[in-house]
Amino acid sequence: MNAIELKSISKTFGDYTACRDVSLAIPVGEFVTLLGASGCGKTTTLNMIAGLEDATTGDILMNGARVNDLSPVQRDVAMVFQNYALYPHMSVARNIGFTLKMRGMGKDEIRSRVEKVAASLELSTMLDRLPAQLSGGQQQRVAIGRALVREPRTFLFDEPFSNLDASLRMKMRAEVKELHQRLGVTSIFVTHDQEEAMSISDRIAVMHQGRIEQVGTPEQIYNRPATRYVATFIGNPRIELSSAVVVSEQGKTYCTVGSTRLALPSPLESGRKIEVGLRPEHVRLTDEAGIGAVVRLVQPVGPTTHVTLEWEGGTLVSSIPGFVRLARGASTRFKIDPERLLVFDQATGKLLQ
Amino acid sequence: MSYARLQHGGPLRRAFVFLGLTLFVVWSAGPILWLLLTSVLQQKALIQQPPDLSLENFTLANFTAVIASAASLGRGIVNSLVVASFSTTVALAVGAPAAYALARLPVPRANGIAFLILATQMLPGIAIAIPLFIVISKLGLIDNVFSLGVVYLSFNLPIVVWILRGFFLGIPWGIEKAAAVDGAGIFATFWHVILPISWSPLVASAVFAFVEAWNEFFFALILTRQQAQTVPLVIAQFAGQYQTVFGQMMAAAVISVAPVILLAILFRNQIIRGFADGMMKG
Numbered sequence: 001m002n003a004i005e006l007k008s009i010s011k012t013f014g015d016y017t018a019c020r021d022v023s024l025a026i027p028v029g030e031f032v033t034l035l036g037a038s039g040c041g042k043t044t045t046l047n048m049i050a051g052l053e054d055a056t057t058g059d060i061l062m063n064g065a066r067v068n069d070l071s072p073v074q075r076d077v078a079m080v081f082q083n084y085a086l087y088p089h090m091s092v093a094r095n096i097g098f099t100l101k102m103r104g105m106g107k108d109e110i111r112s113r114v115e116k117v118a119a120s121l122e123l124s125t126m127l128d129r130l131p132a133q134l135s136g137g138q139q140q141r142v143a144i145g146r147a148l149v150r151e152p153r154t155f156l157f158d159e160p161f162s163n164l165d166a167s168l169r170m171k172m173r174a175e176v177k178e179l180h181q182r183l184g185v186t187s188i189f190v191t192h193d194q195e196e197a198m199s200i201s202d203r204i205a206v207m208h209q210g211r212i213e214q215v216g217t218p219e220q221i222y223n224r225p226a227t228r229y230v231a232t233f234i235g236n237p238r239i240e241l242s243s244a245v246v247v248s249e250q251g252k253t254y255c256t257v258g259s260t261r262l263a264l265p266s267p268l269e270s271g272r273k274i275e276v277g278l279r280p281e282h283v284r285l286t287d288e289a290g291i292g293a294v295v296r297l298v299q300p301v302g303p304t305t306h307v308t309l310e311w312e313g314g315t316l317v318s319s320i321p322g323f324v325r326l327a328r329g330a331s332t333r334f335k336i337d338p339e340r341l342l343v344f345d346q347a348t349g350k351l352l353q
Numbered sequence: 354m355s356y357a358r359l360q361h362g363g364p365l366r367r368a369f370v371f372l373g374l375t376l377f378v379v380w381s382a383g384p385i386l387w388l389l390l391t392s393v394l395q396q397k398a399l400i401q402q403p404p405d406l407s408l409e410n411f412t413l414a415n416f417t418a419v420i421a422s423a424a425s426l427g428r429g430i431v432n433s434l435v436v437a438s439f440s441t442t443v444a445l446a447v448g449a450p451a452a453y454a455l456a457r458l459p460v461p462r463a464n465g466i467a468f469l470i471l472a473t474q475m476l477p478g479i480a481i482a483i484p485l486f487i488v489i490s491k492l493g494l495i496d497n498v499f500s501l502g503v504v505y506l507s508f509n510l511p512i513v514v515w516i517l518r519g520f521f522l523g524i525p526w527g528i529e530k531a532a533a534v535d536g537a538g539i540f541a542t543f544w545h546v547i548l549p550i551s552w553s554p555l556v557a558s559a560v561f562a563f564v565e566a567w568n569e570f571f572f573a574l575i576l577t578r579q580q581a582q583t584v585p586l587v588i589a590q591f592a593g594q595y596q597t598v599f600g601q602m603m604a605a606a607v608i609s610v611a612p613v614i615l616l617a618i619l620f621r622n623q624i625i626r627g628f629a630d631g632m633m634k635g
Contacts, residue, residue: 047530050530050534052530052533052534071533072533072534073534073536077534079531081530081531084527085525085528085530085531087528087550089550098532098535098537098545099534099535102535102536102537102541146535
């Protein structure tokens with residue numbers, strides 16, 4: 001059974017539509033990320049799942065039952081917020097225990113559960129401190145503790161790490177993933193950080209202008225992006241696309257970018273206008289026969305070097321393992337693996353084949 | 354200019370700041386110092402031009418005289434305490450939930466309502482004095498501390514609502530969302546989360562309301578006779594028909610401003626922070 005199912009939910013604020021026709025089914029125990037740029041409707045979607053905002057239309061089901069009219073508590077969700085949203089006047093222990101107090105639990109039981117959660121998050125020595133006396137990472141752990149102590153059926157994360165510095169973010173990411181693997185609680189995570197989404201999720205729903213563009217595993221999203229938007233939004237460096245036209249000649253199909261002929265992974269009708277692109281790691285520089293290009297920019301980042309090329313089809317980025325010595329303006333050649341070519345319909349932006 | 358230099362400034366800049374602050378202190382503290390001085394001077398020294406400040410003219414006789422006639426001043430202080438405490442307590446008890454509702458709950462036309470609440474304060478006192486007097490006298494509540502308290506409440510409540518609403522509007526939404534997810538309803542959120550973090554503006558608006566009620570003269574004059582007279586009226590009585598006993602009047606005034614100044618000193622941090630927070634997002 002699906003822990004959560006969104007059936008074409010929409011949300012409008014006056015004239016503005018934050019979410020349109022969002023449908024998503026999340027099986028029990030899955031970790032799903034809503035990924036998108038700011039304003040894409042991901043947080044609104046999360047708030048509707050949480051019960052903090054009403055869906056304008058559509059149904060939200062949890063374990064098969066419609067929950068549109070239930071409060072967050074009745075939906076049994078716990079949430080971790082972007083700015084932690086800790087209660088500034090309460091100690092760490094009271095912050096974590098507040099939700100239990102609201103449920104009328106006895107003091108002794110609250111204390112024992114708070115202590116258990118605090119121990120698992122390495123907060124035991126800080127129970128009497130106020131949030132202002134904690135570092136950002138510790139505050140975030142308190143926020144997670146507040147969600148954990150309830151033992152809820154669903155965890156919701158609203159950009160929980162965006163206020164942390166890079167190294168702490170990586171650490172918290174790993175902690176949350178381990179936590180999920182340990183507890184197996186259905187989780188929905190909202191972020192605009194594609195790398196975070198890729199590294200933490202079972203599945204990713206990429207959102208754009210209030211719609212879900214694609215739902216899939218990180219691998220599907222990365223290697224088989226359903227739309228041009230997903231292709232360019234996911235991946236760093238960004239994929240560059242070139243306009244091309246399909247040509248069929250003597251039973252062979254290929255496409256032309258300017259005067260360059262590229263083989264297609266599968267046949268298409270002749271004359272169709274398309275856009276083609278390659279992930280940077282699939283663009284290989286070669287000394288042999290290949291497509292001519294000029295080096296415009298060389299950016300080593302450690303494990304790889306990003307080389308920006310200028311060619312007939314525009315720009316193209318090649319990621320090459322290690323460090324490479326190339327001068328700006330040098331002529332080079334590159335090769336394409338046709339199987340790796342991503343082909344989009346120019347009009348609809350949809351992935352072909 | 355570096356930030357540090359902006360912070361500390363050069364000698365000329367510092368001199369200007371110092372001069373400005375000095376003028377402001379003299380402007381604010383001057384009347385109070387004059388009040389204190391007058392209260393310990395003999396009448397004859399006081400009415401000389403310029404006042405004779407030689408040491409033998411200083412006396413505590415004014416205070417002993419005022420305290421000797423303590424019946425009226427004592428009653429005035431008690432009345433003022435009752436009136437000010439009543440109107441402050443009720444203003445906070447009613448105003449804080451109202452302000453929260455206007456700031457946070459889906460109240461239709463909340464901004465319009467908030468403006469109307471403030472608009473009630475835009476009438477000059479004299480415009481409502483006569484109808485108010487008629488209503489209260491028909492109710493037989495002239496010279497009654499509680500009717501005066503209710504009148505002050507009507508002045509204090511809008512101010513309290515405005516100060517607190519400004520503060521509540523500035524609280525990040527996240528904390529209330531967190532409370533909702535934690536299972537707190539509107540009242541529990543207000544009581545356990547919002548009120549405890551609003552300590553500064555609560556204290557600031559309480560002190561403001563208390564001082565307003567404590568110092569008010571005009572409505573106290575027309576709505577009381579004898580039993581319900583508040584401190585400002587008692588002080589005014591030292592100005593008699595044939596002579597004004599300045600020294601005793603000022604001694605009475607010193608006694609009456611003492612609690613107000615004490616409040617201001619005790620809660621100065623909350624007052625400053627409370628008003629600053631409230632004004633930030635009005």
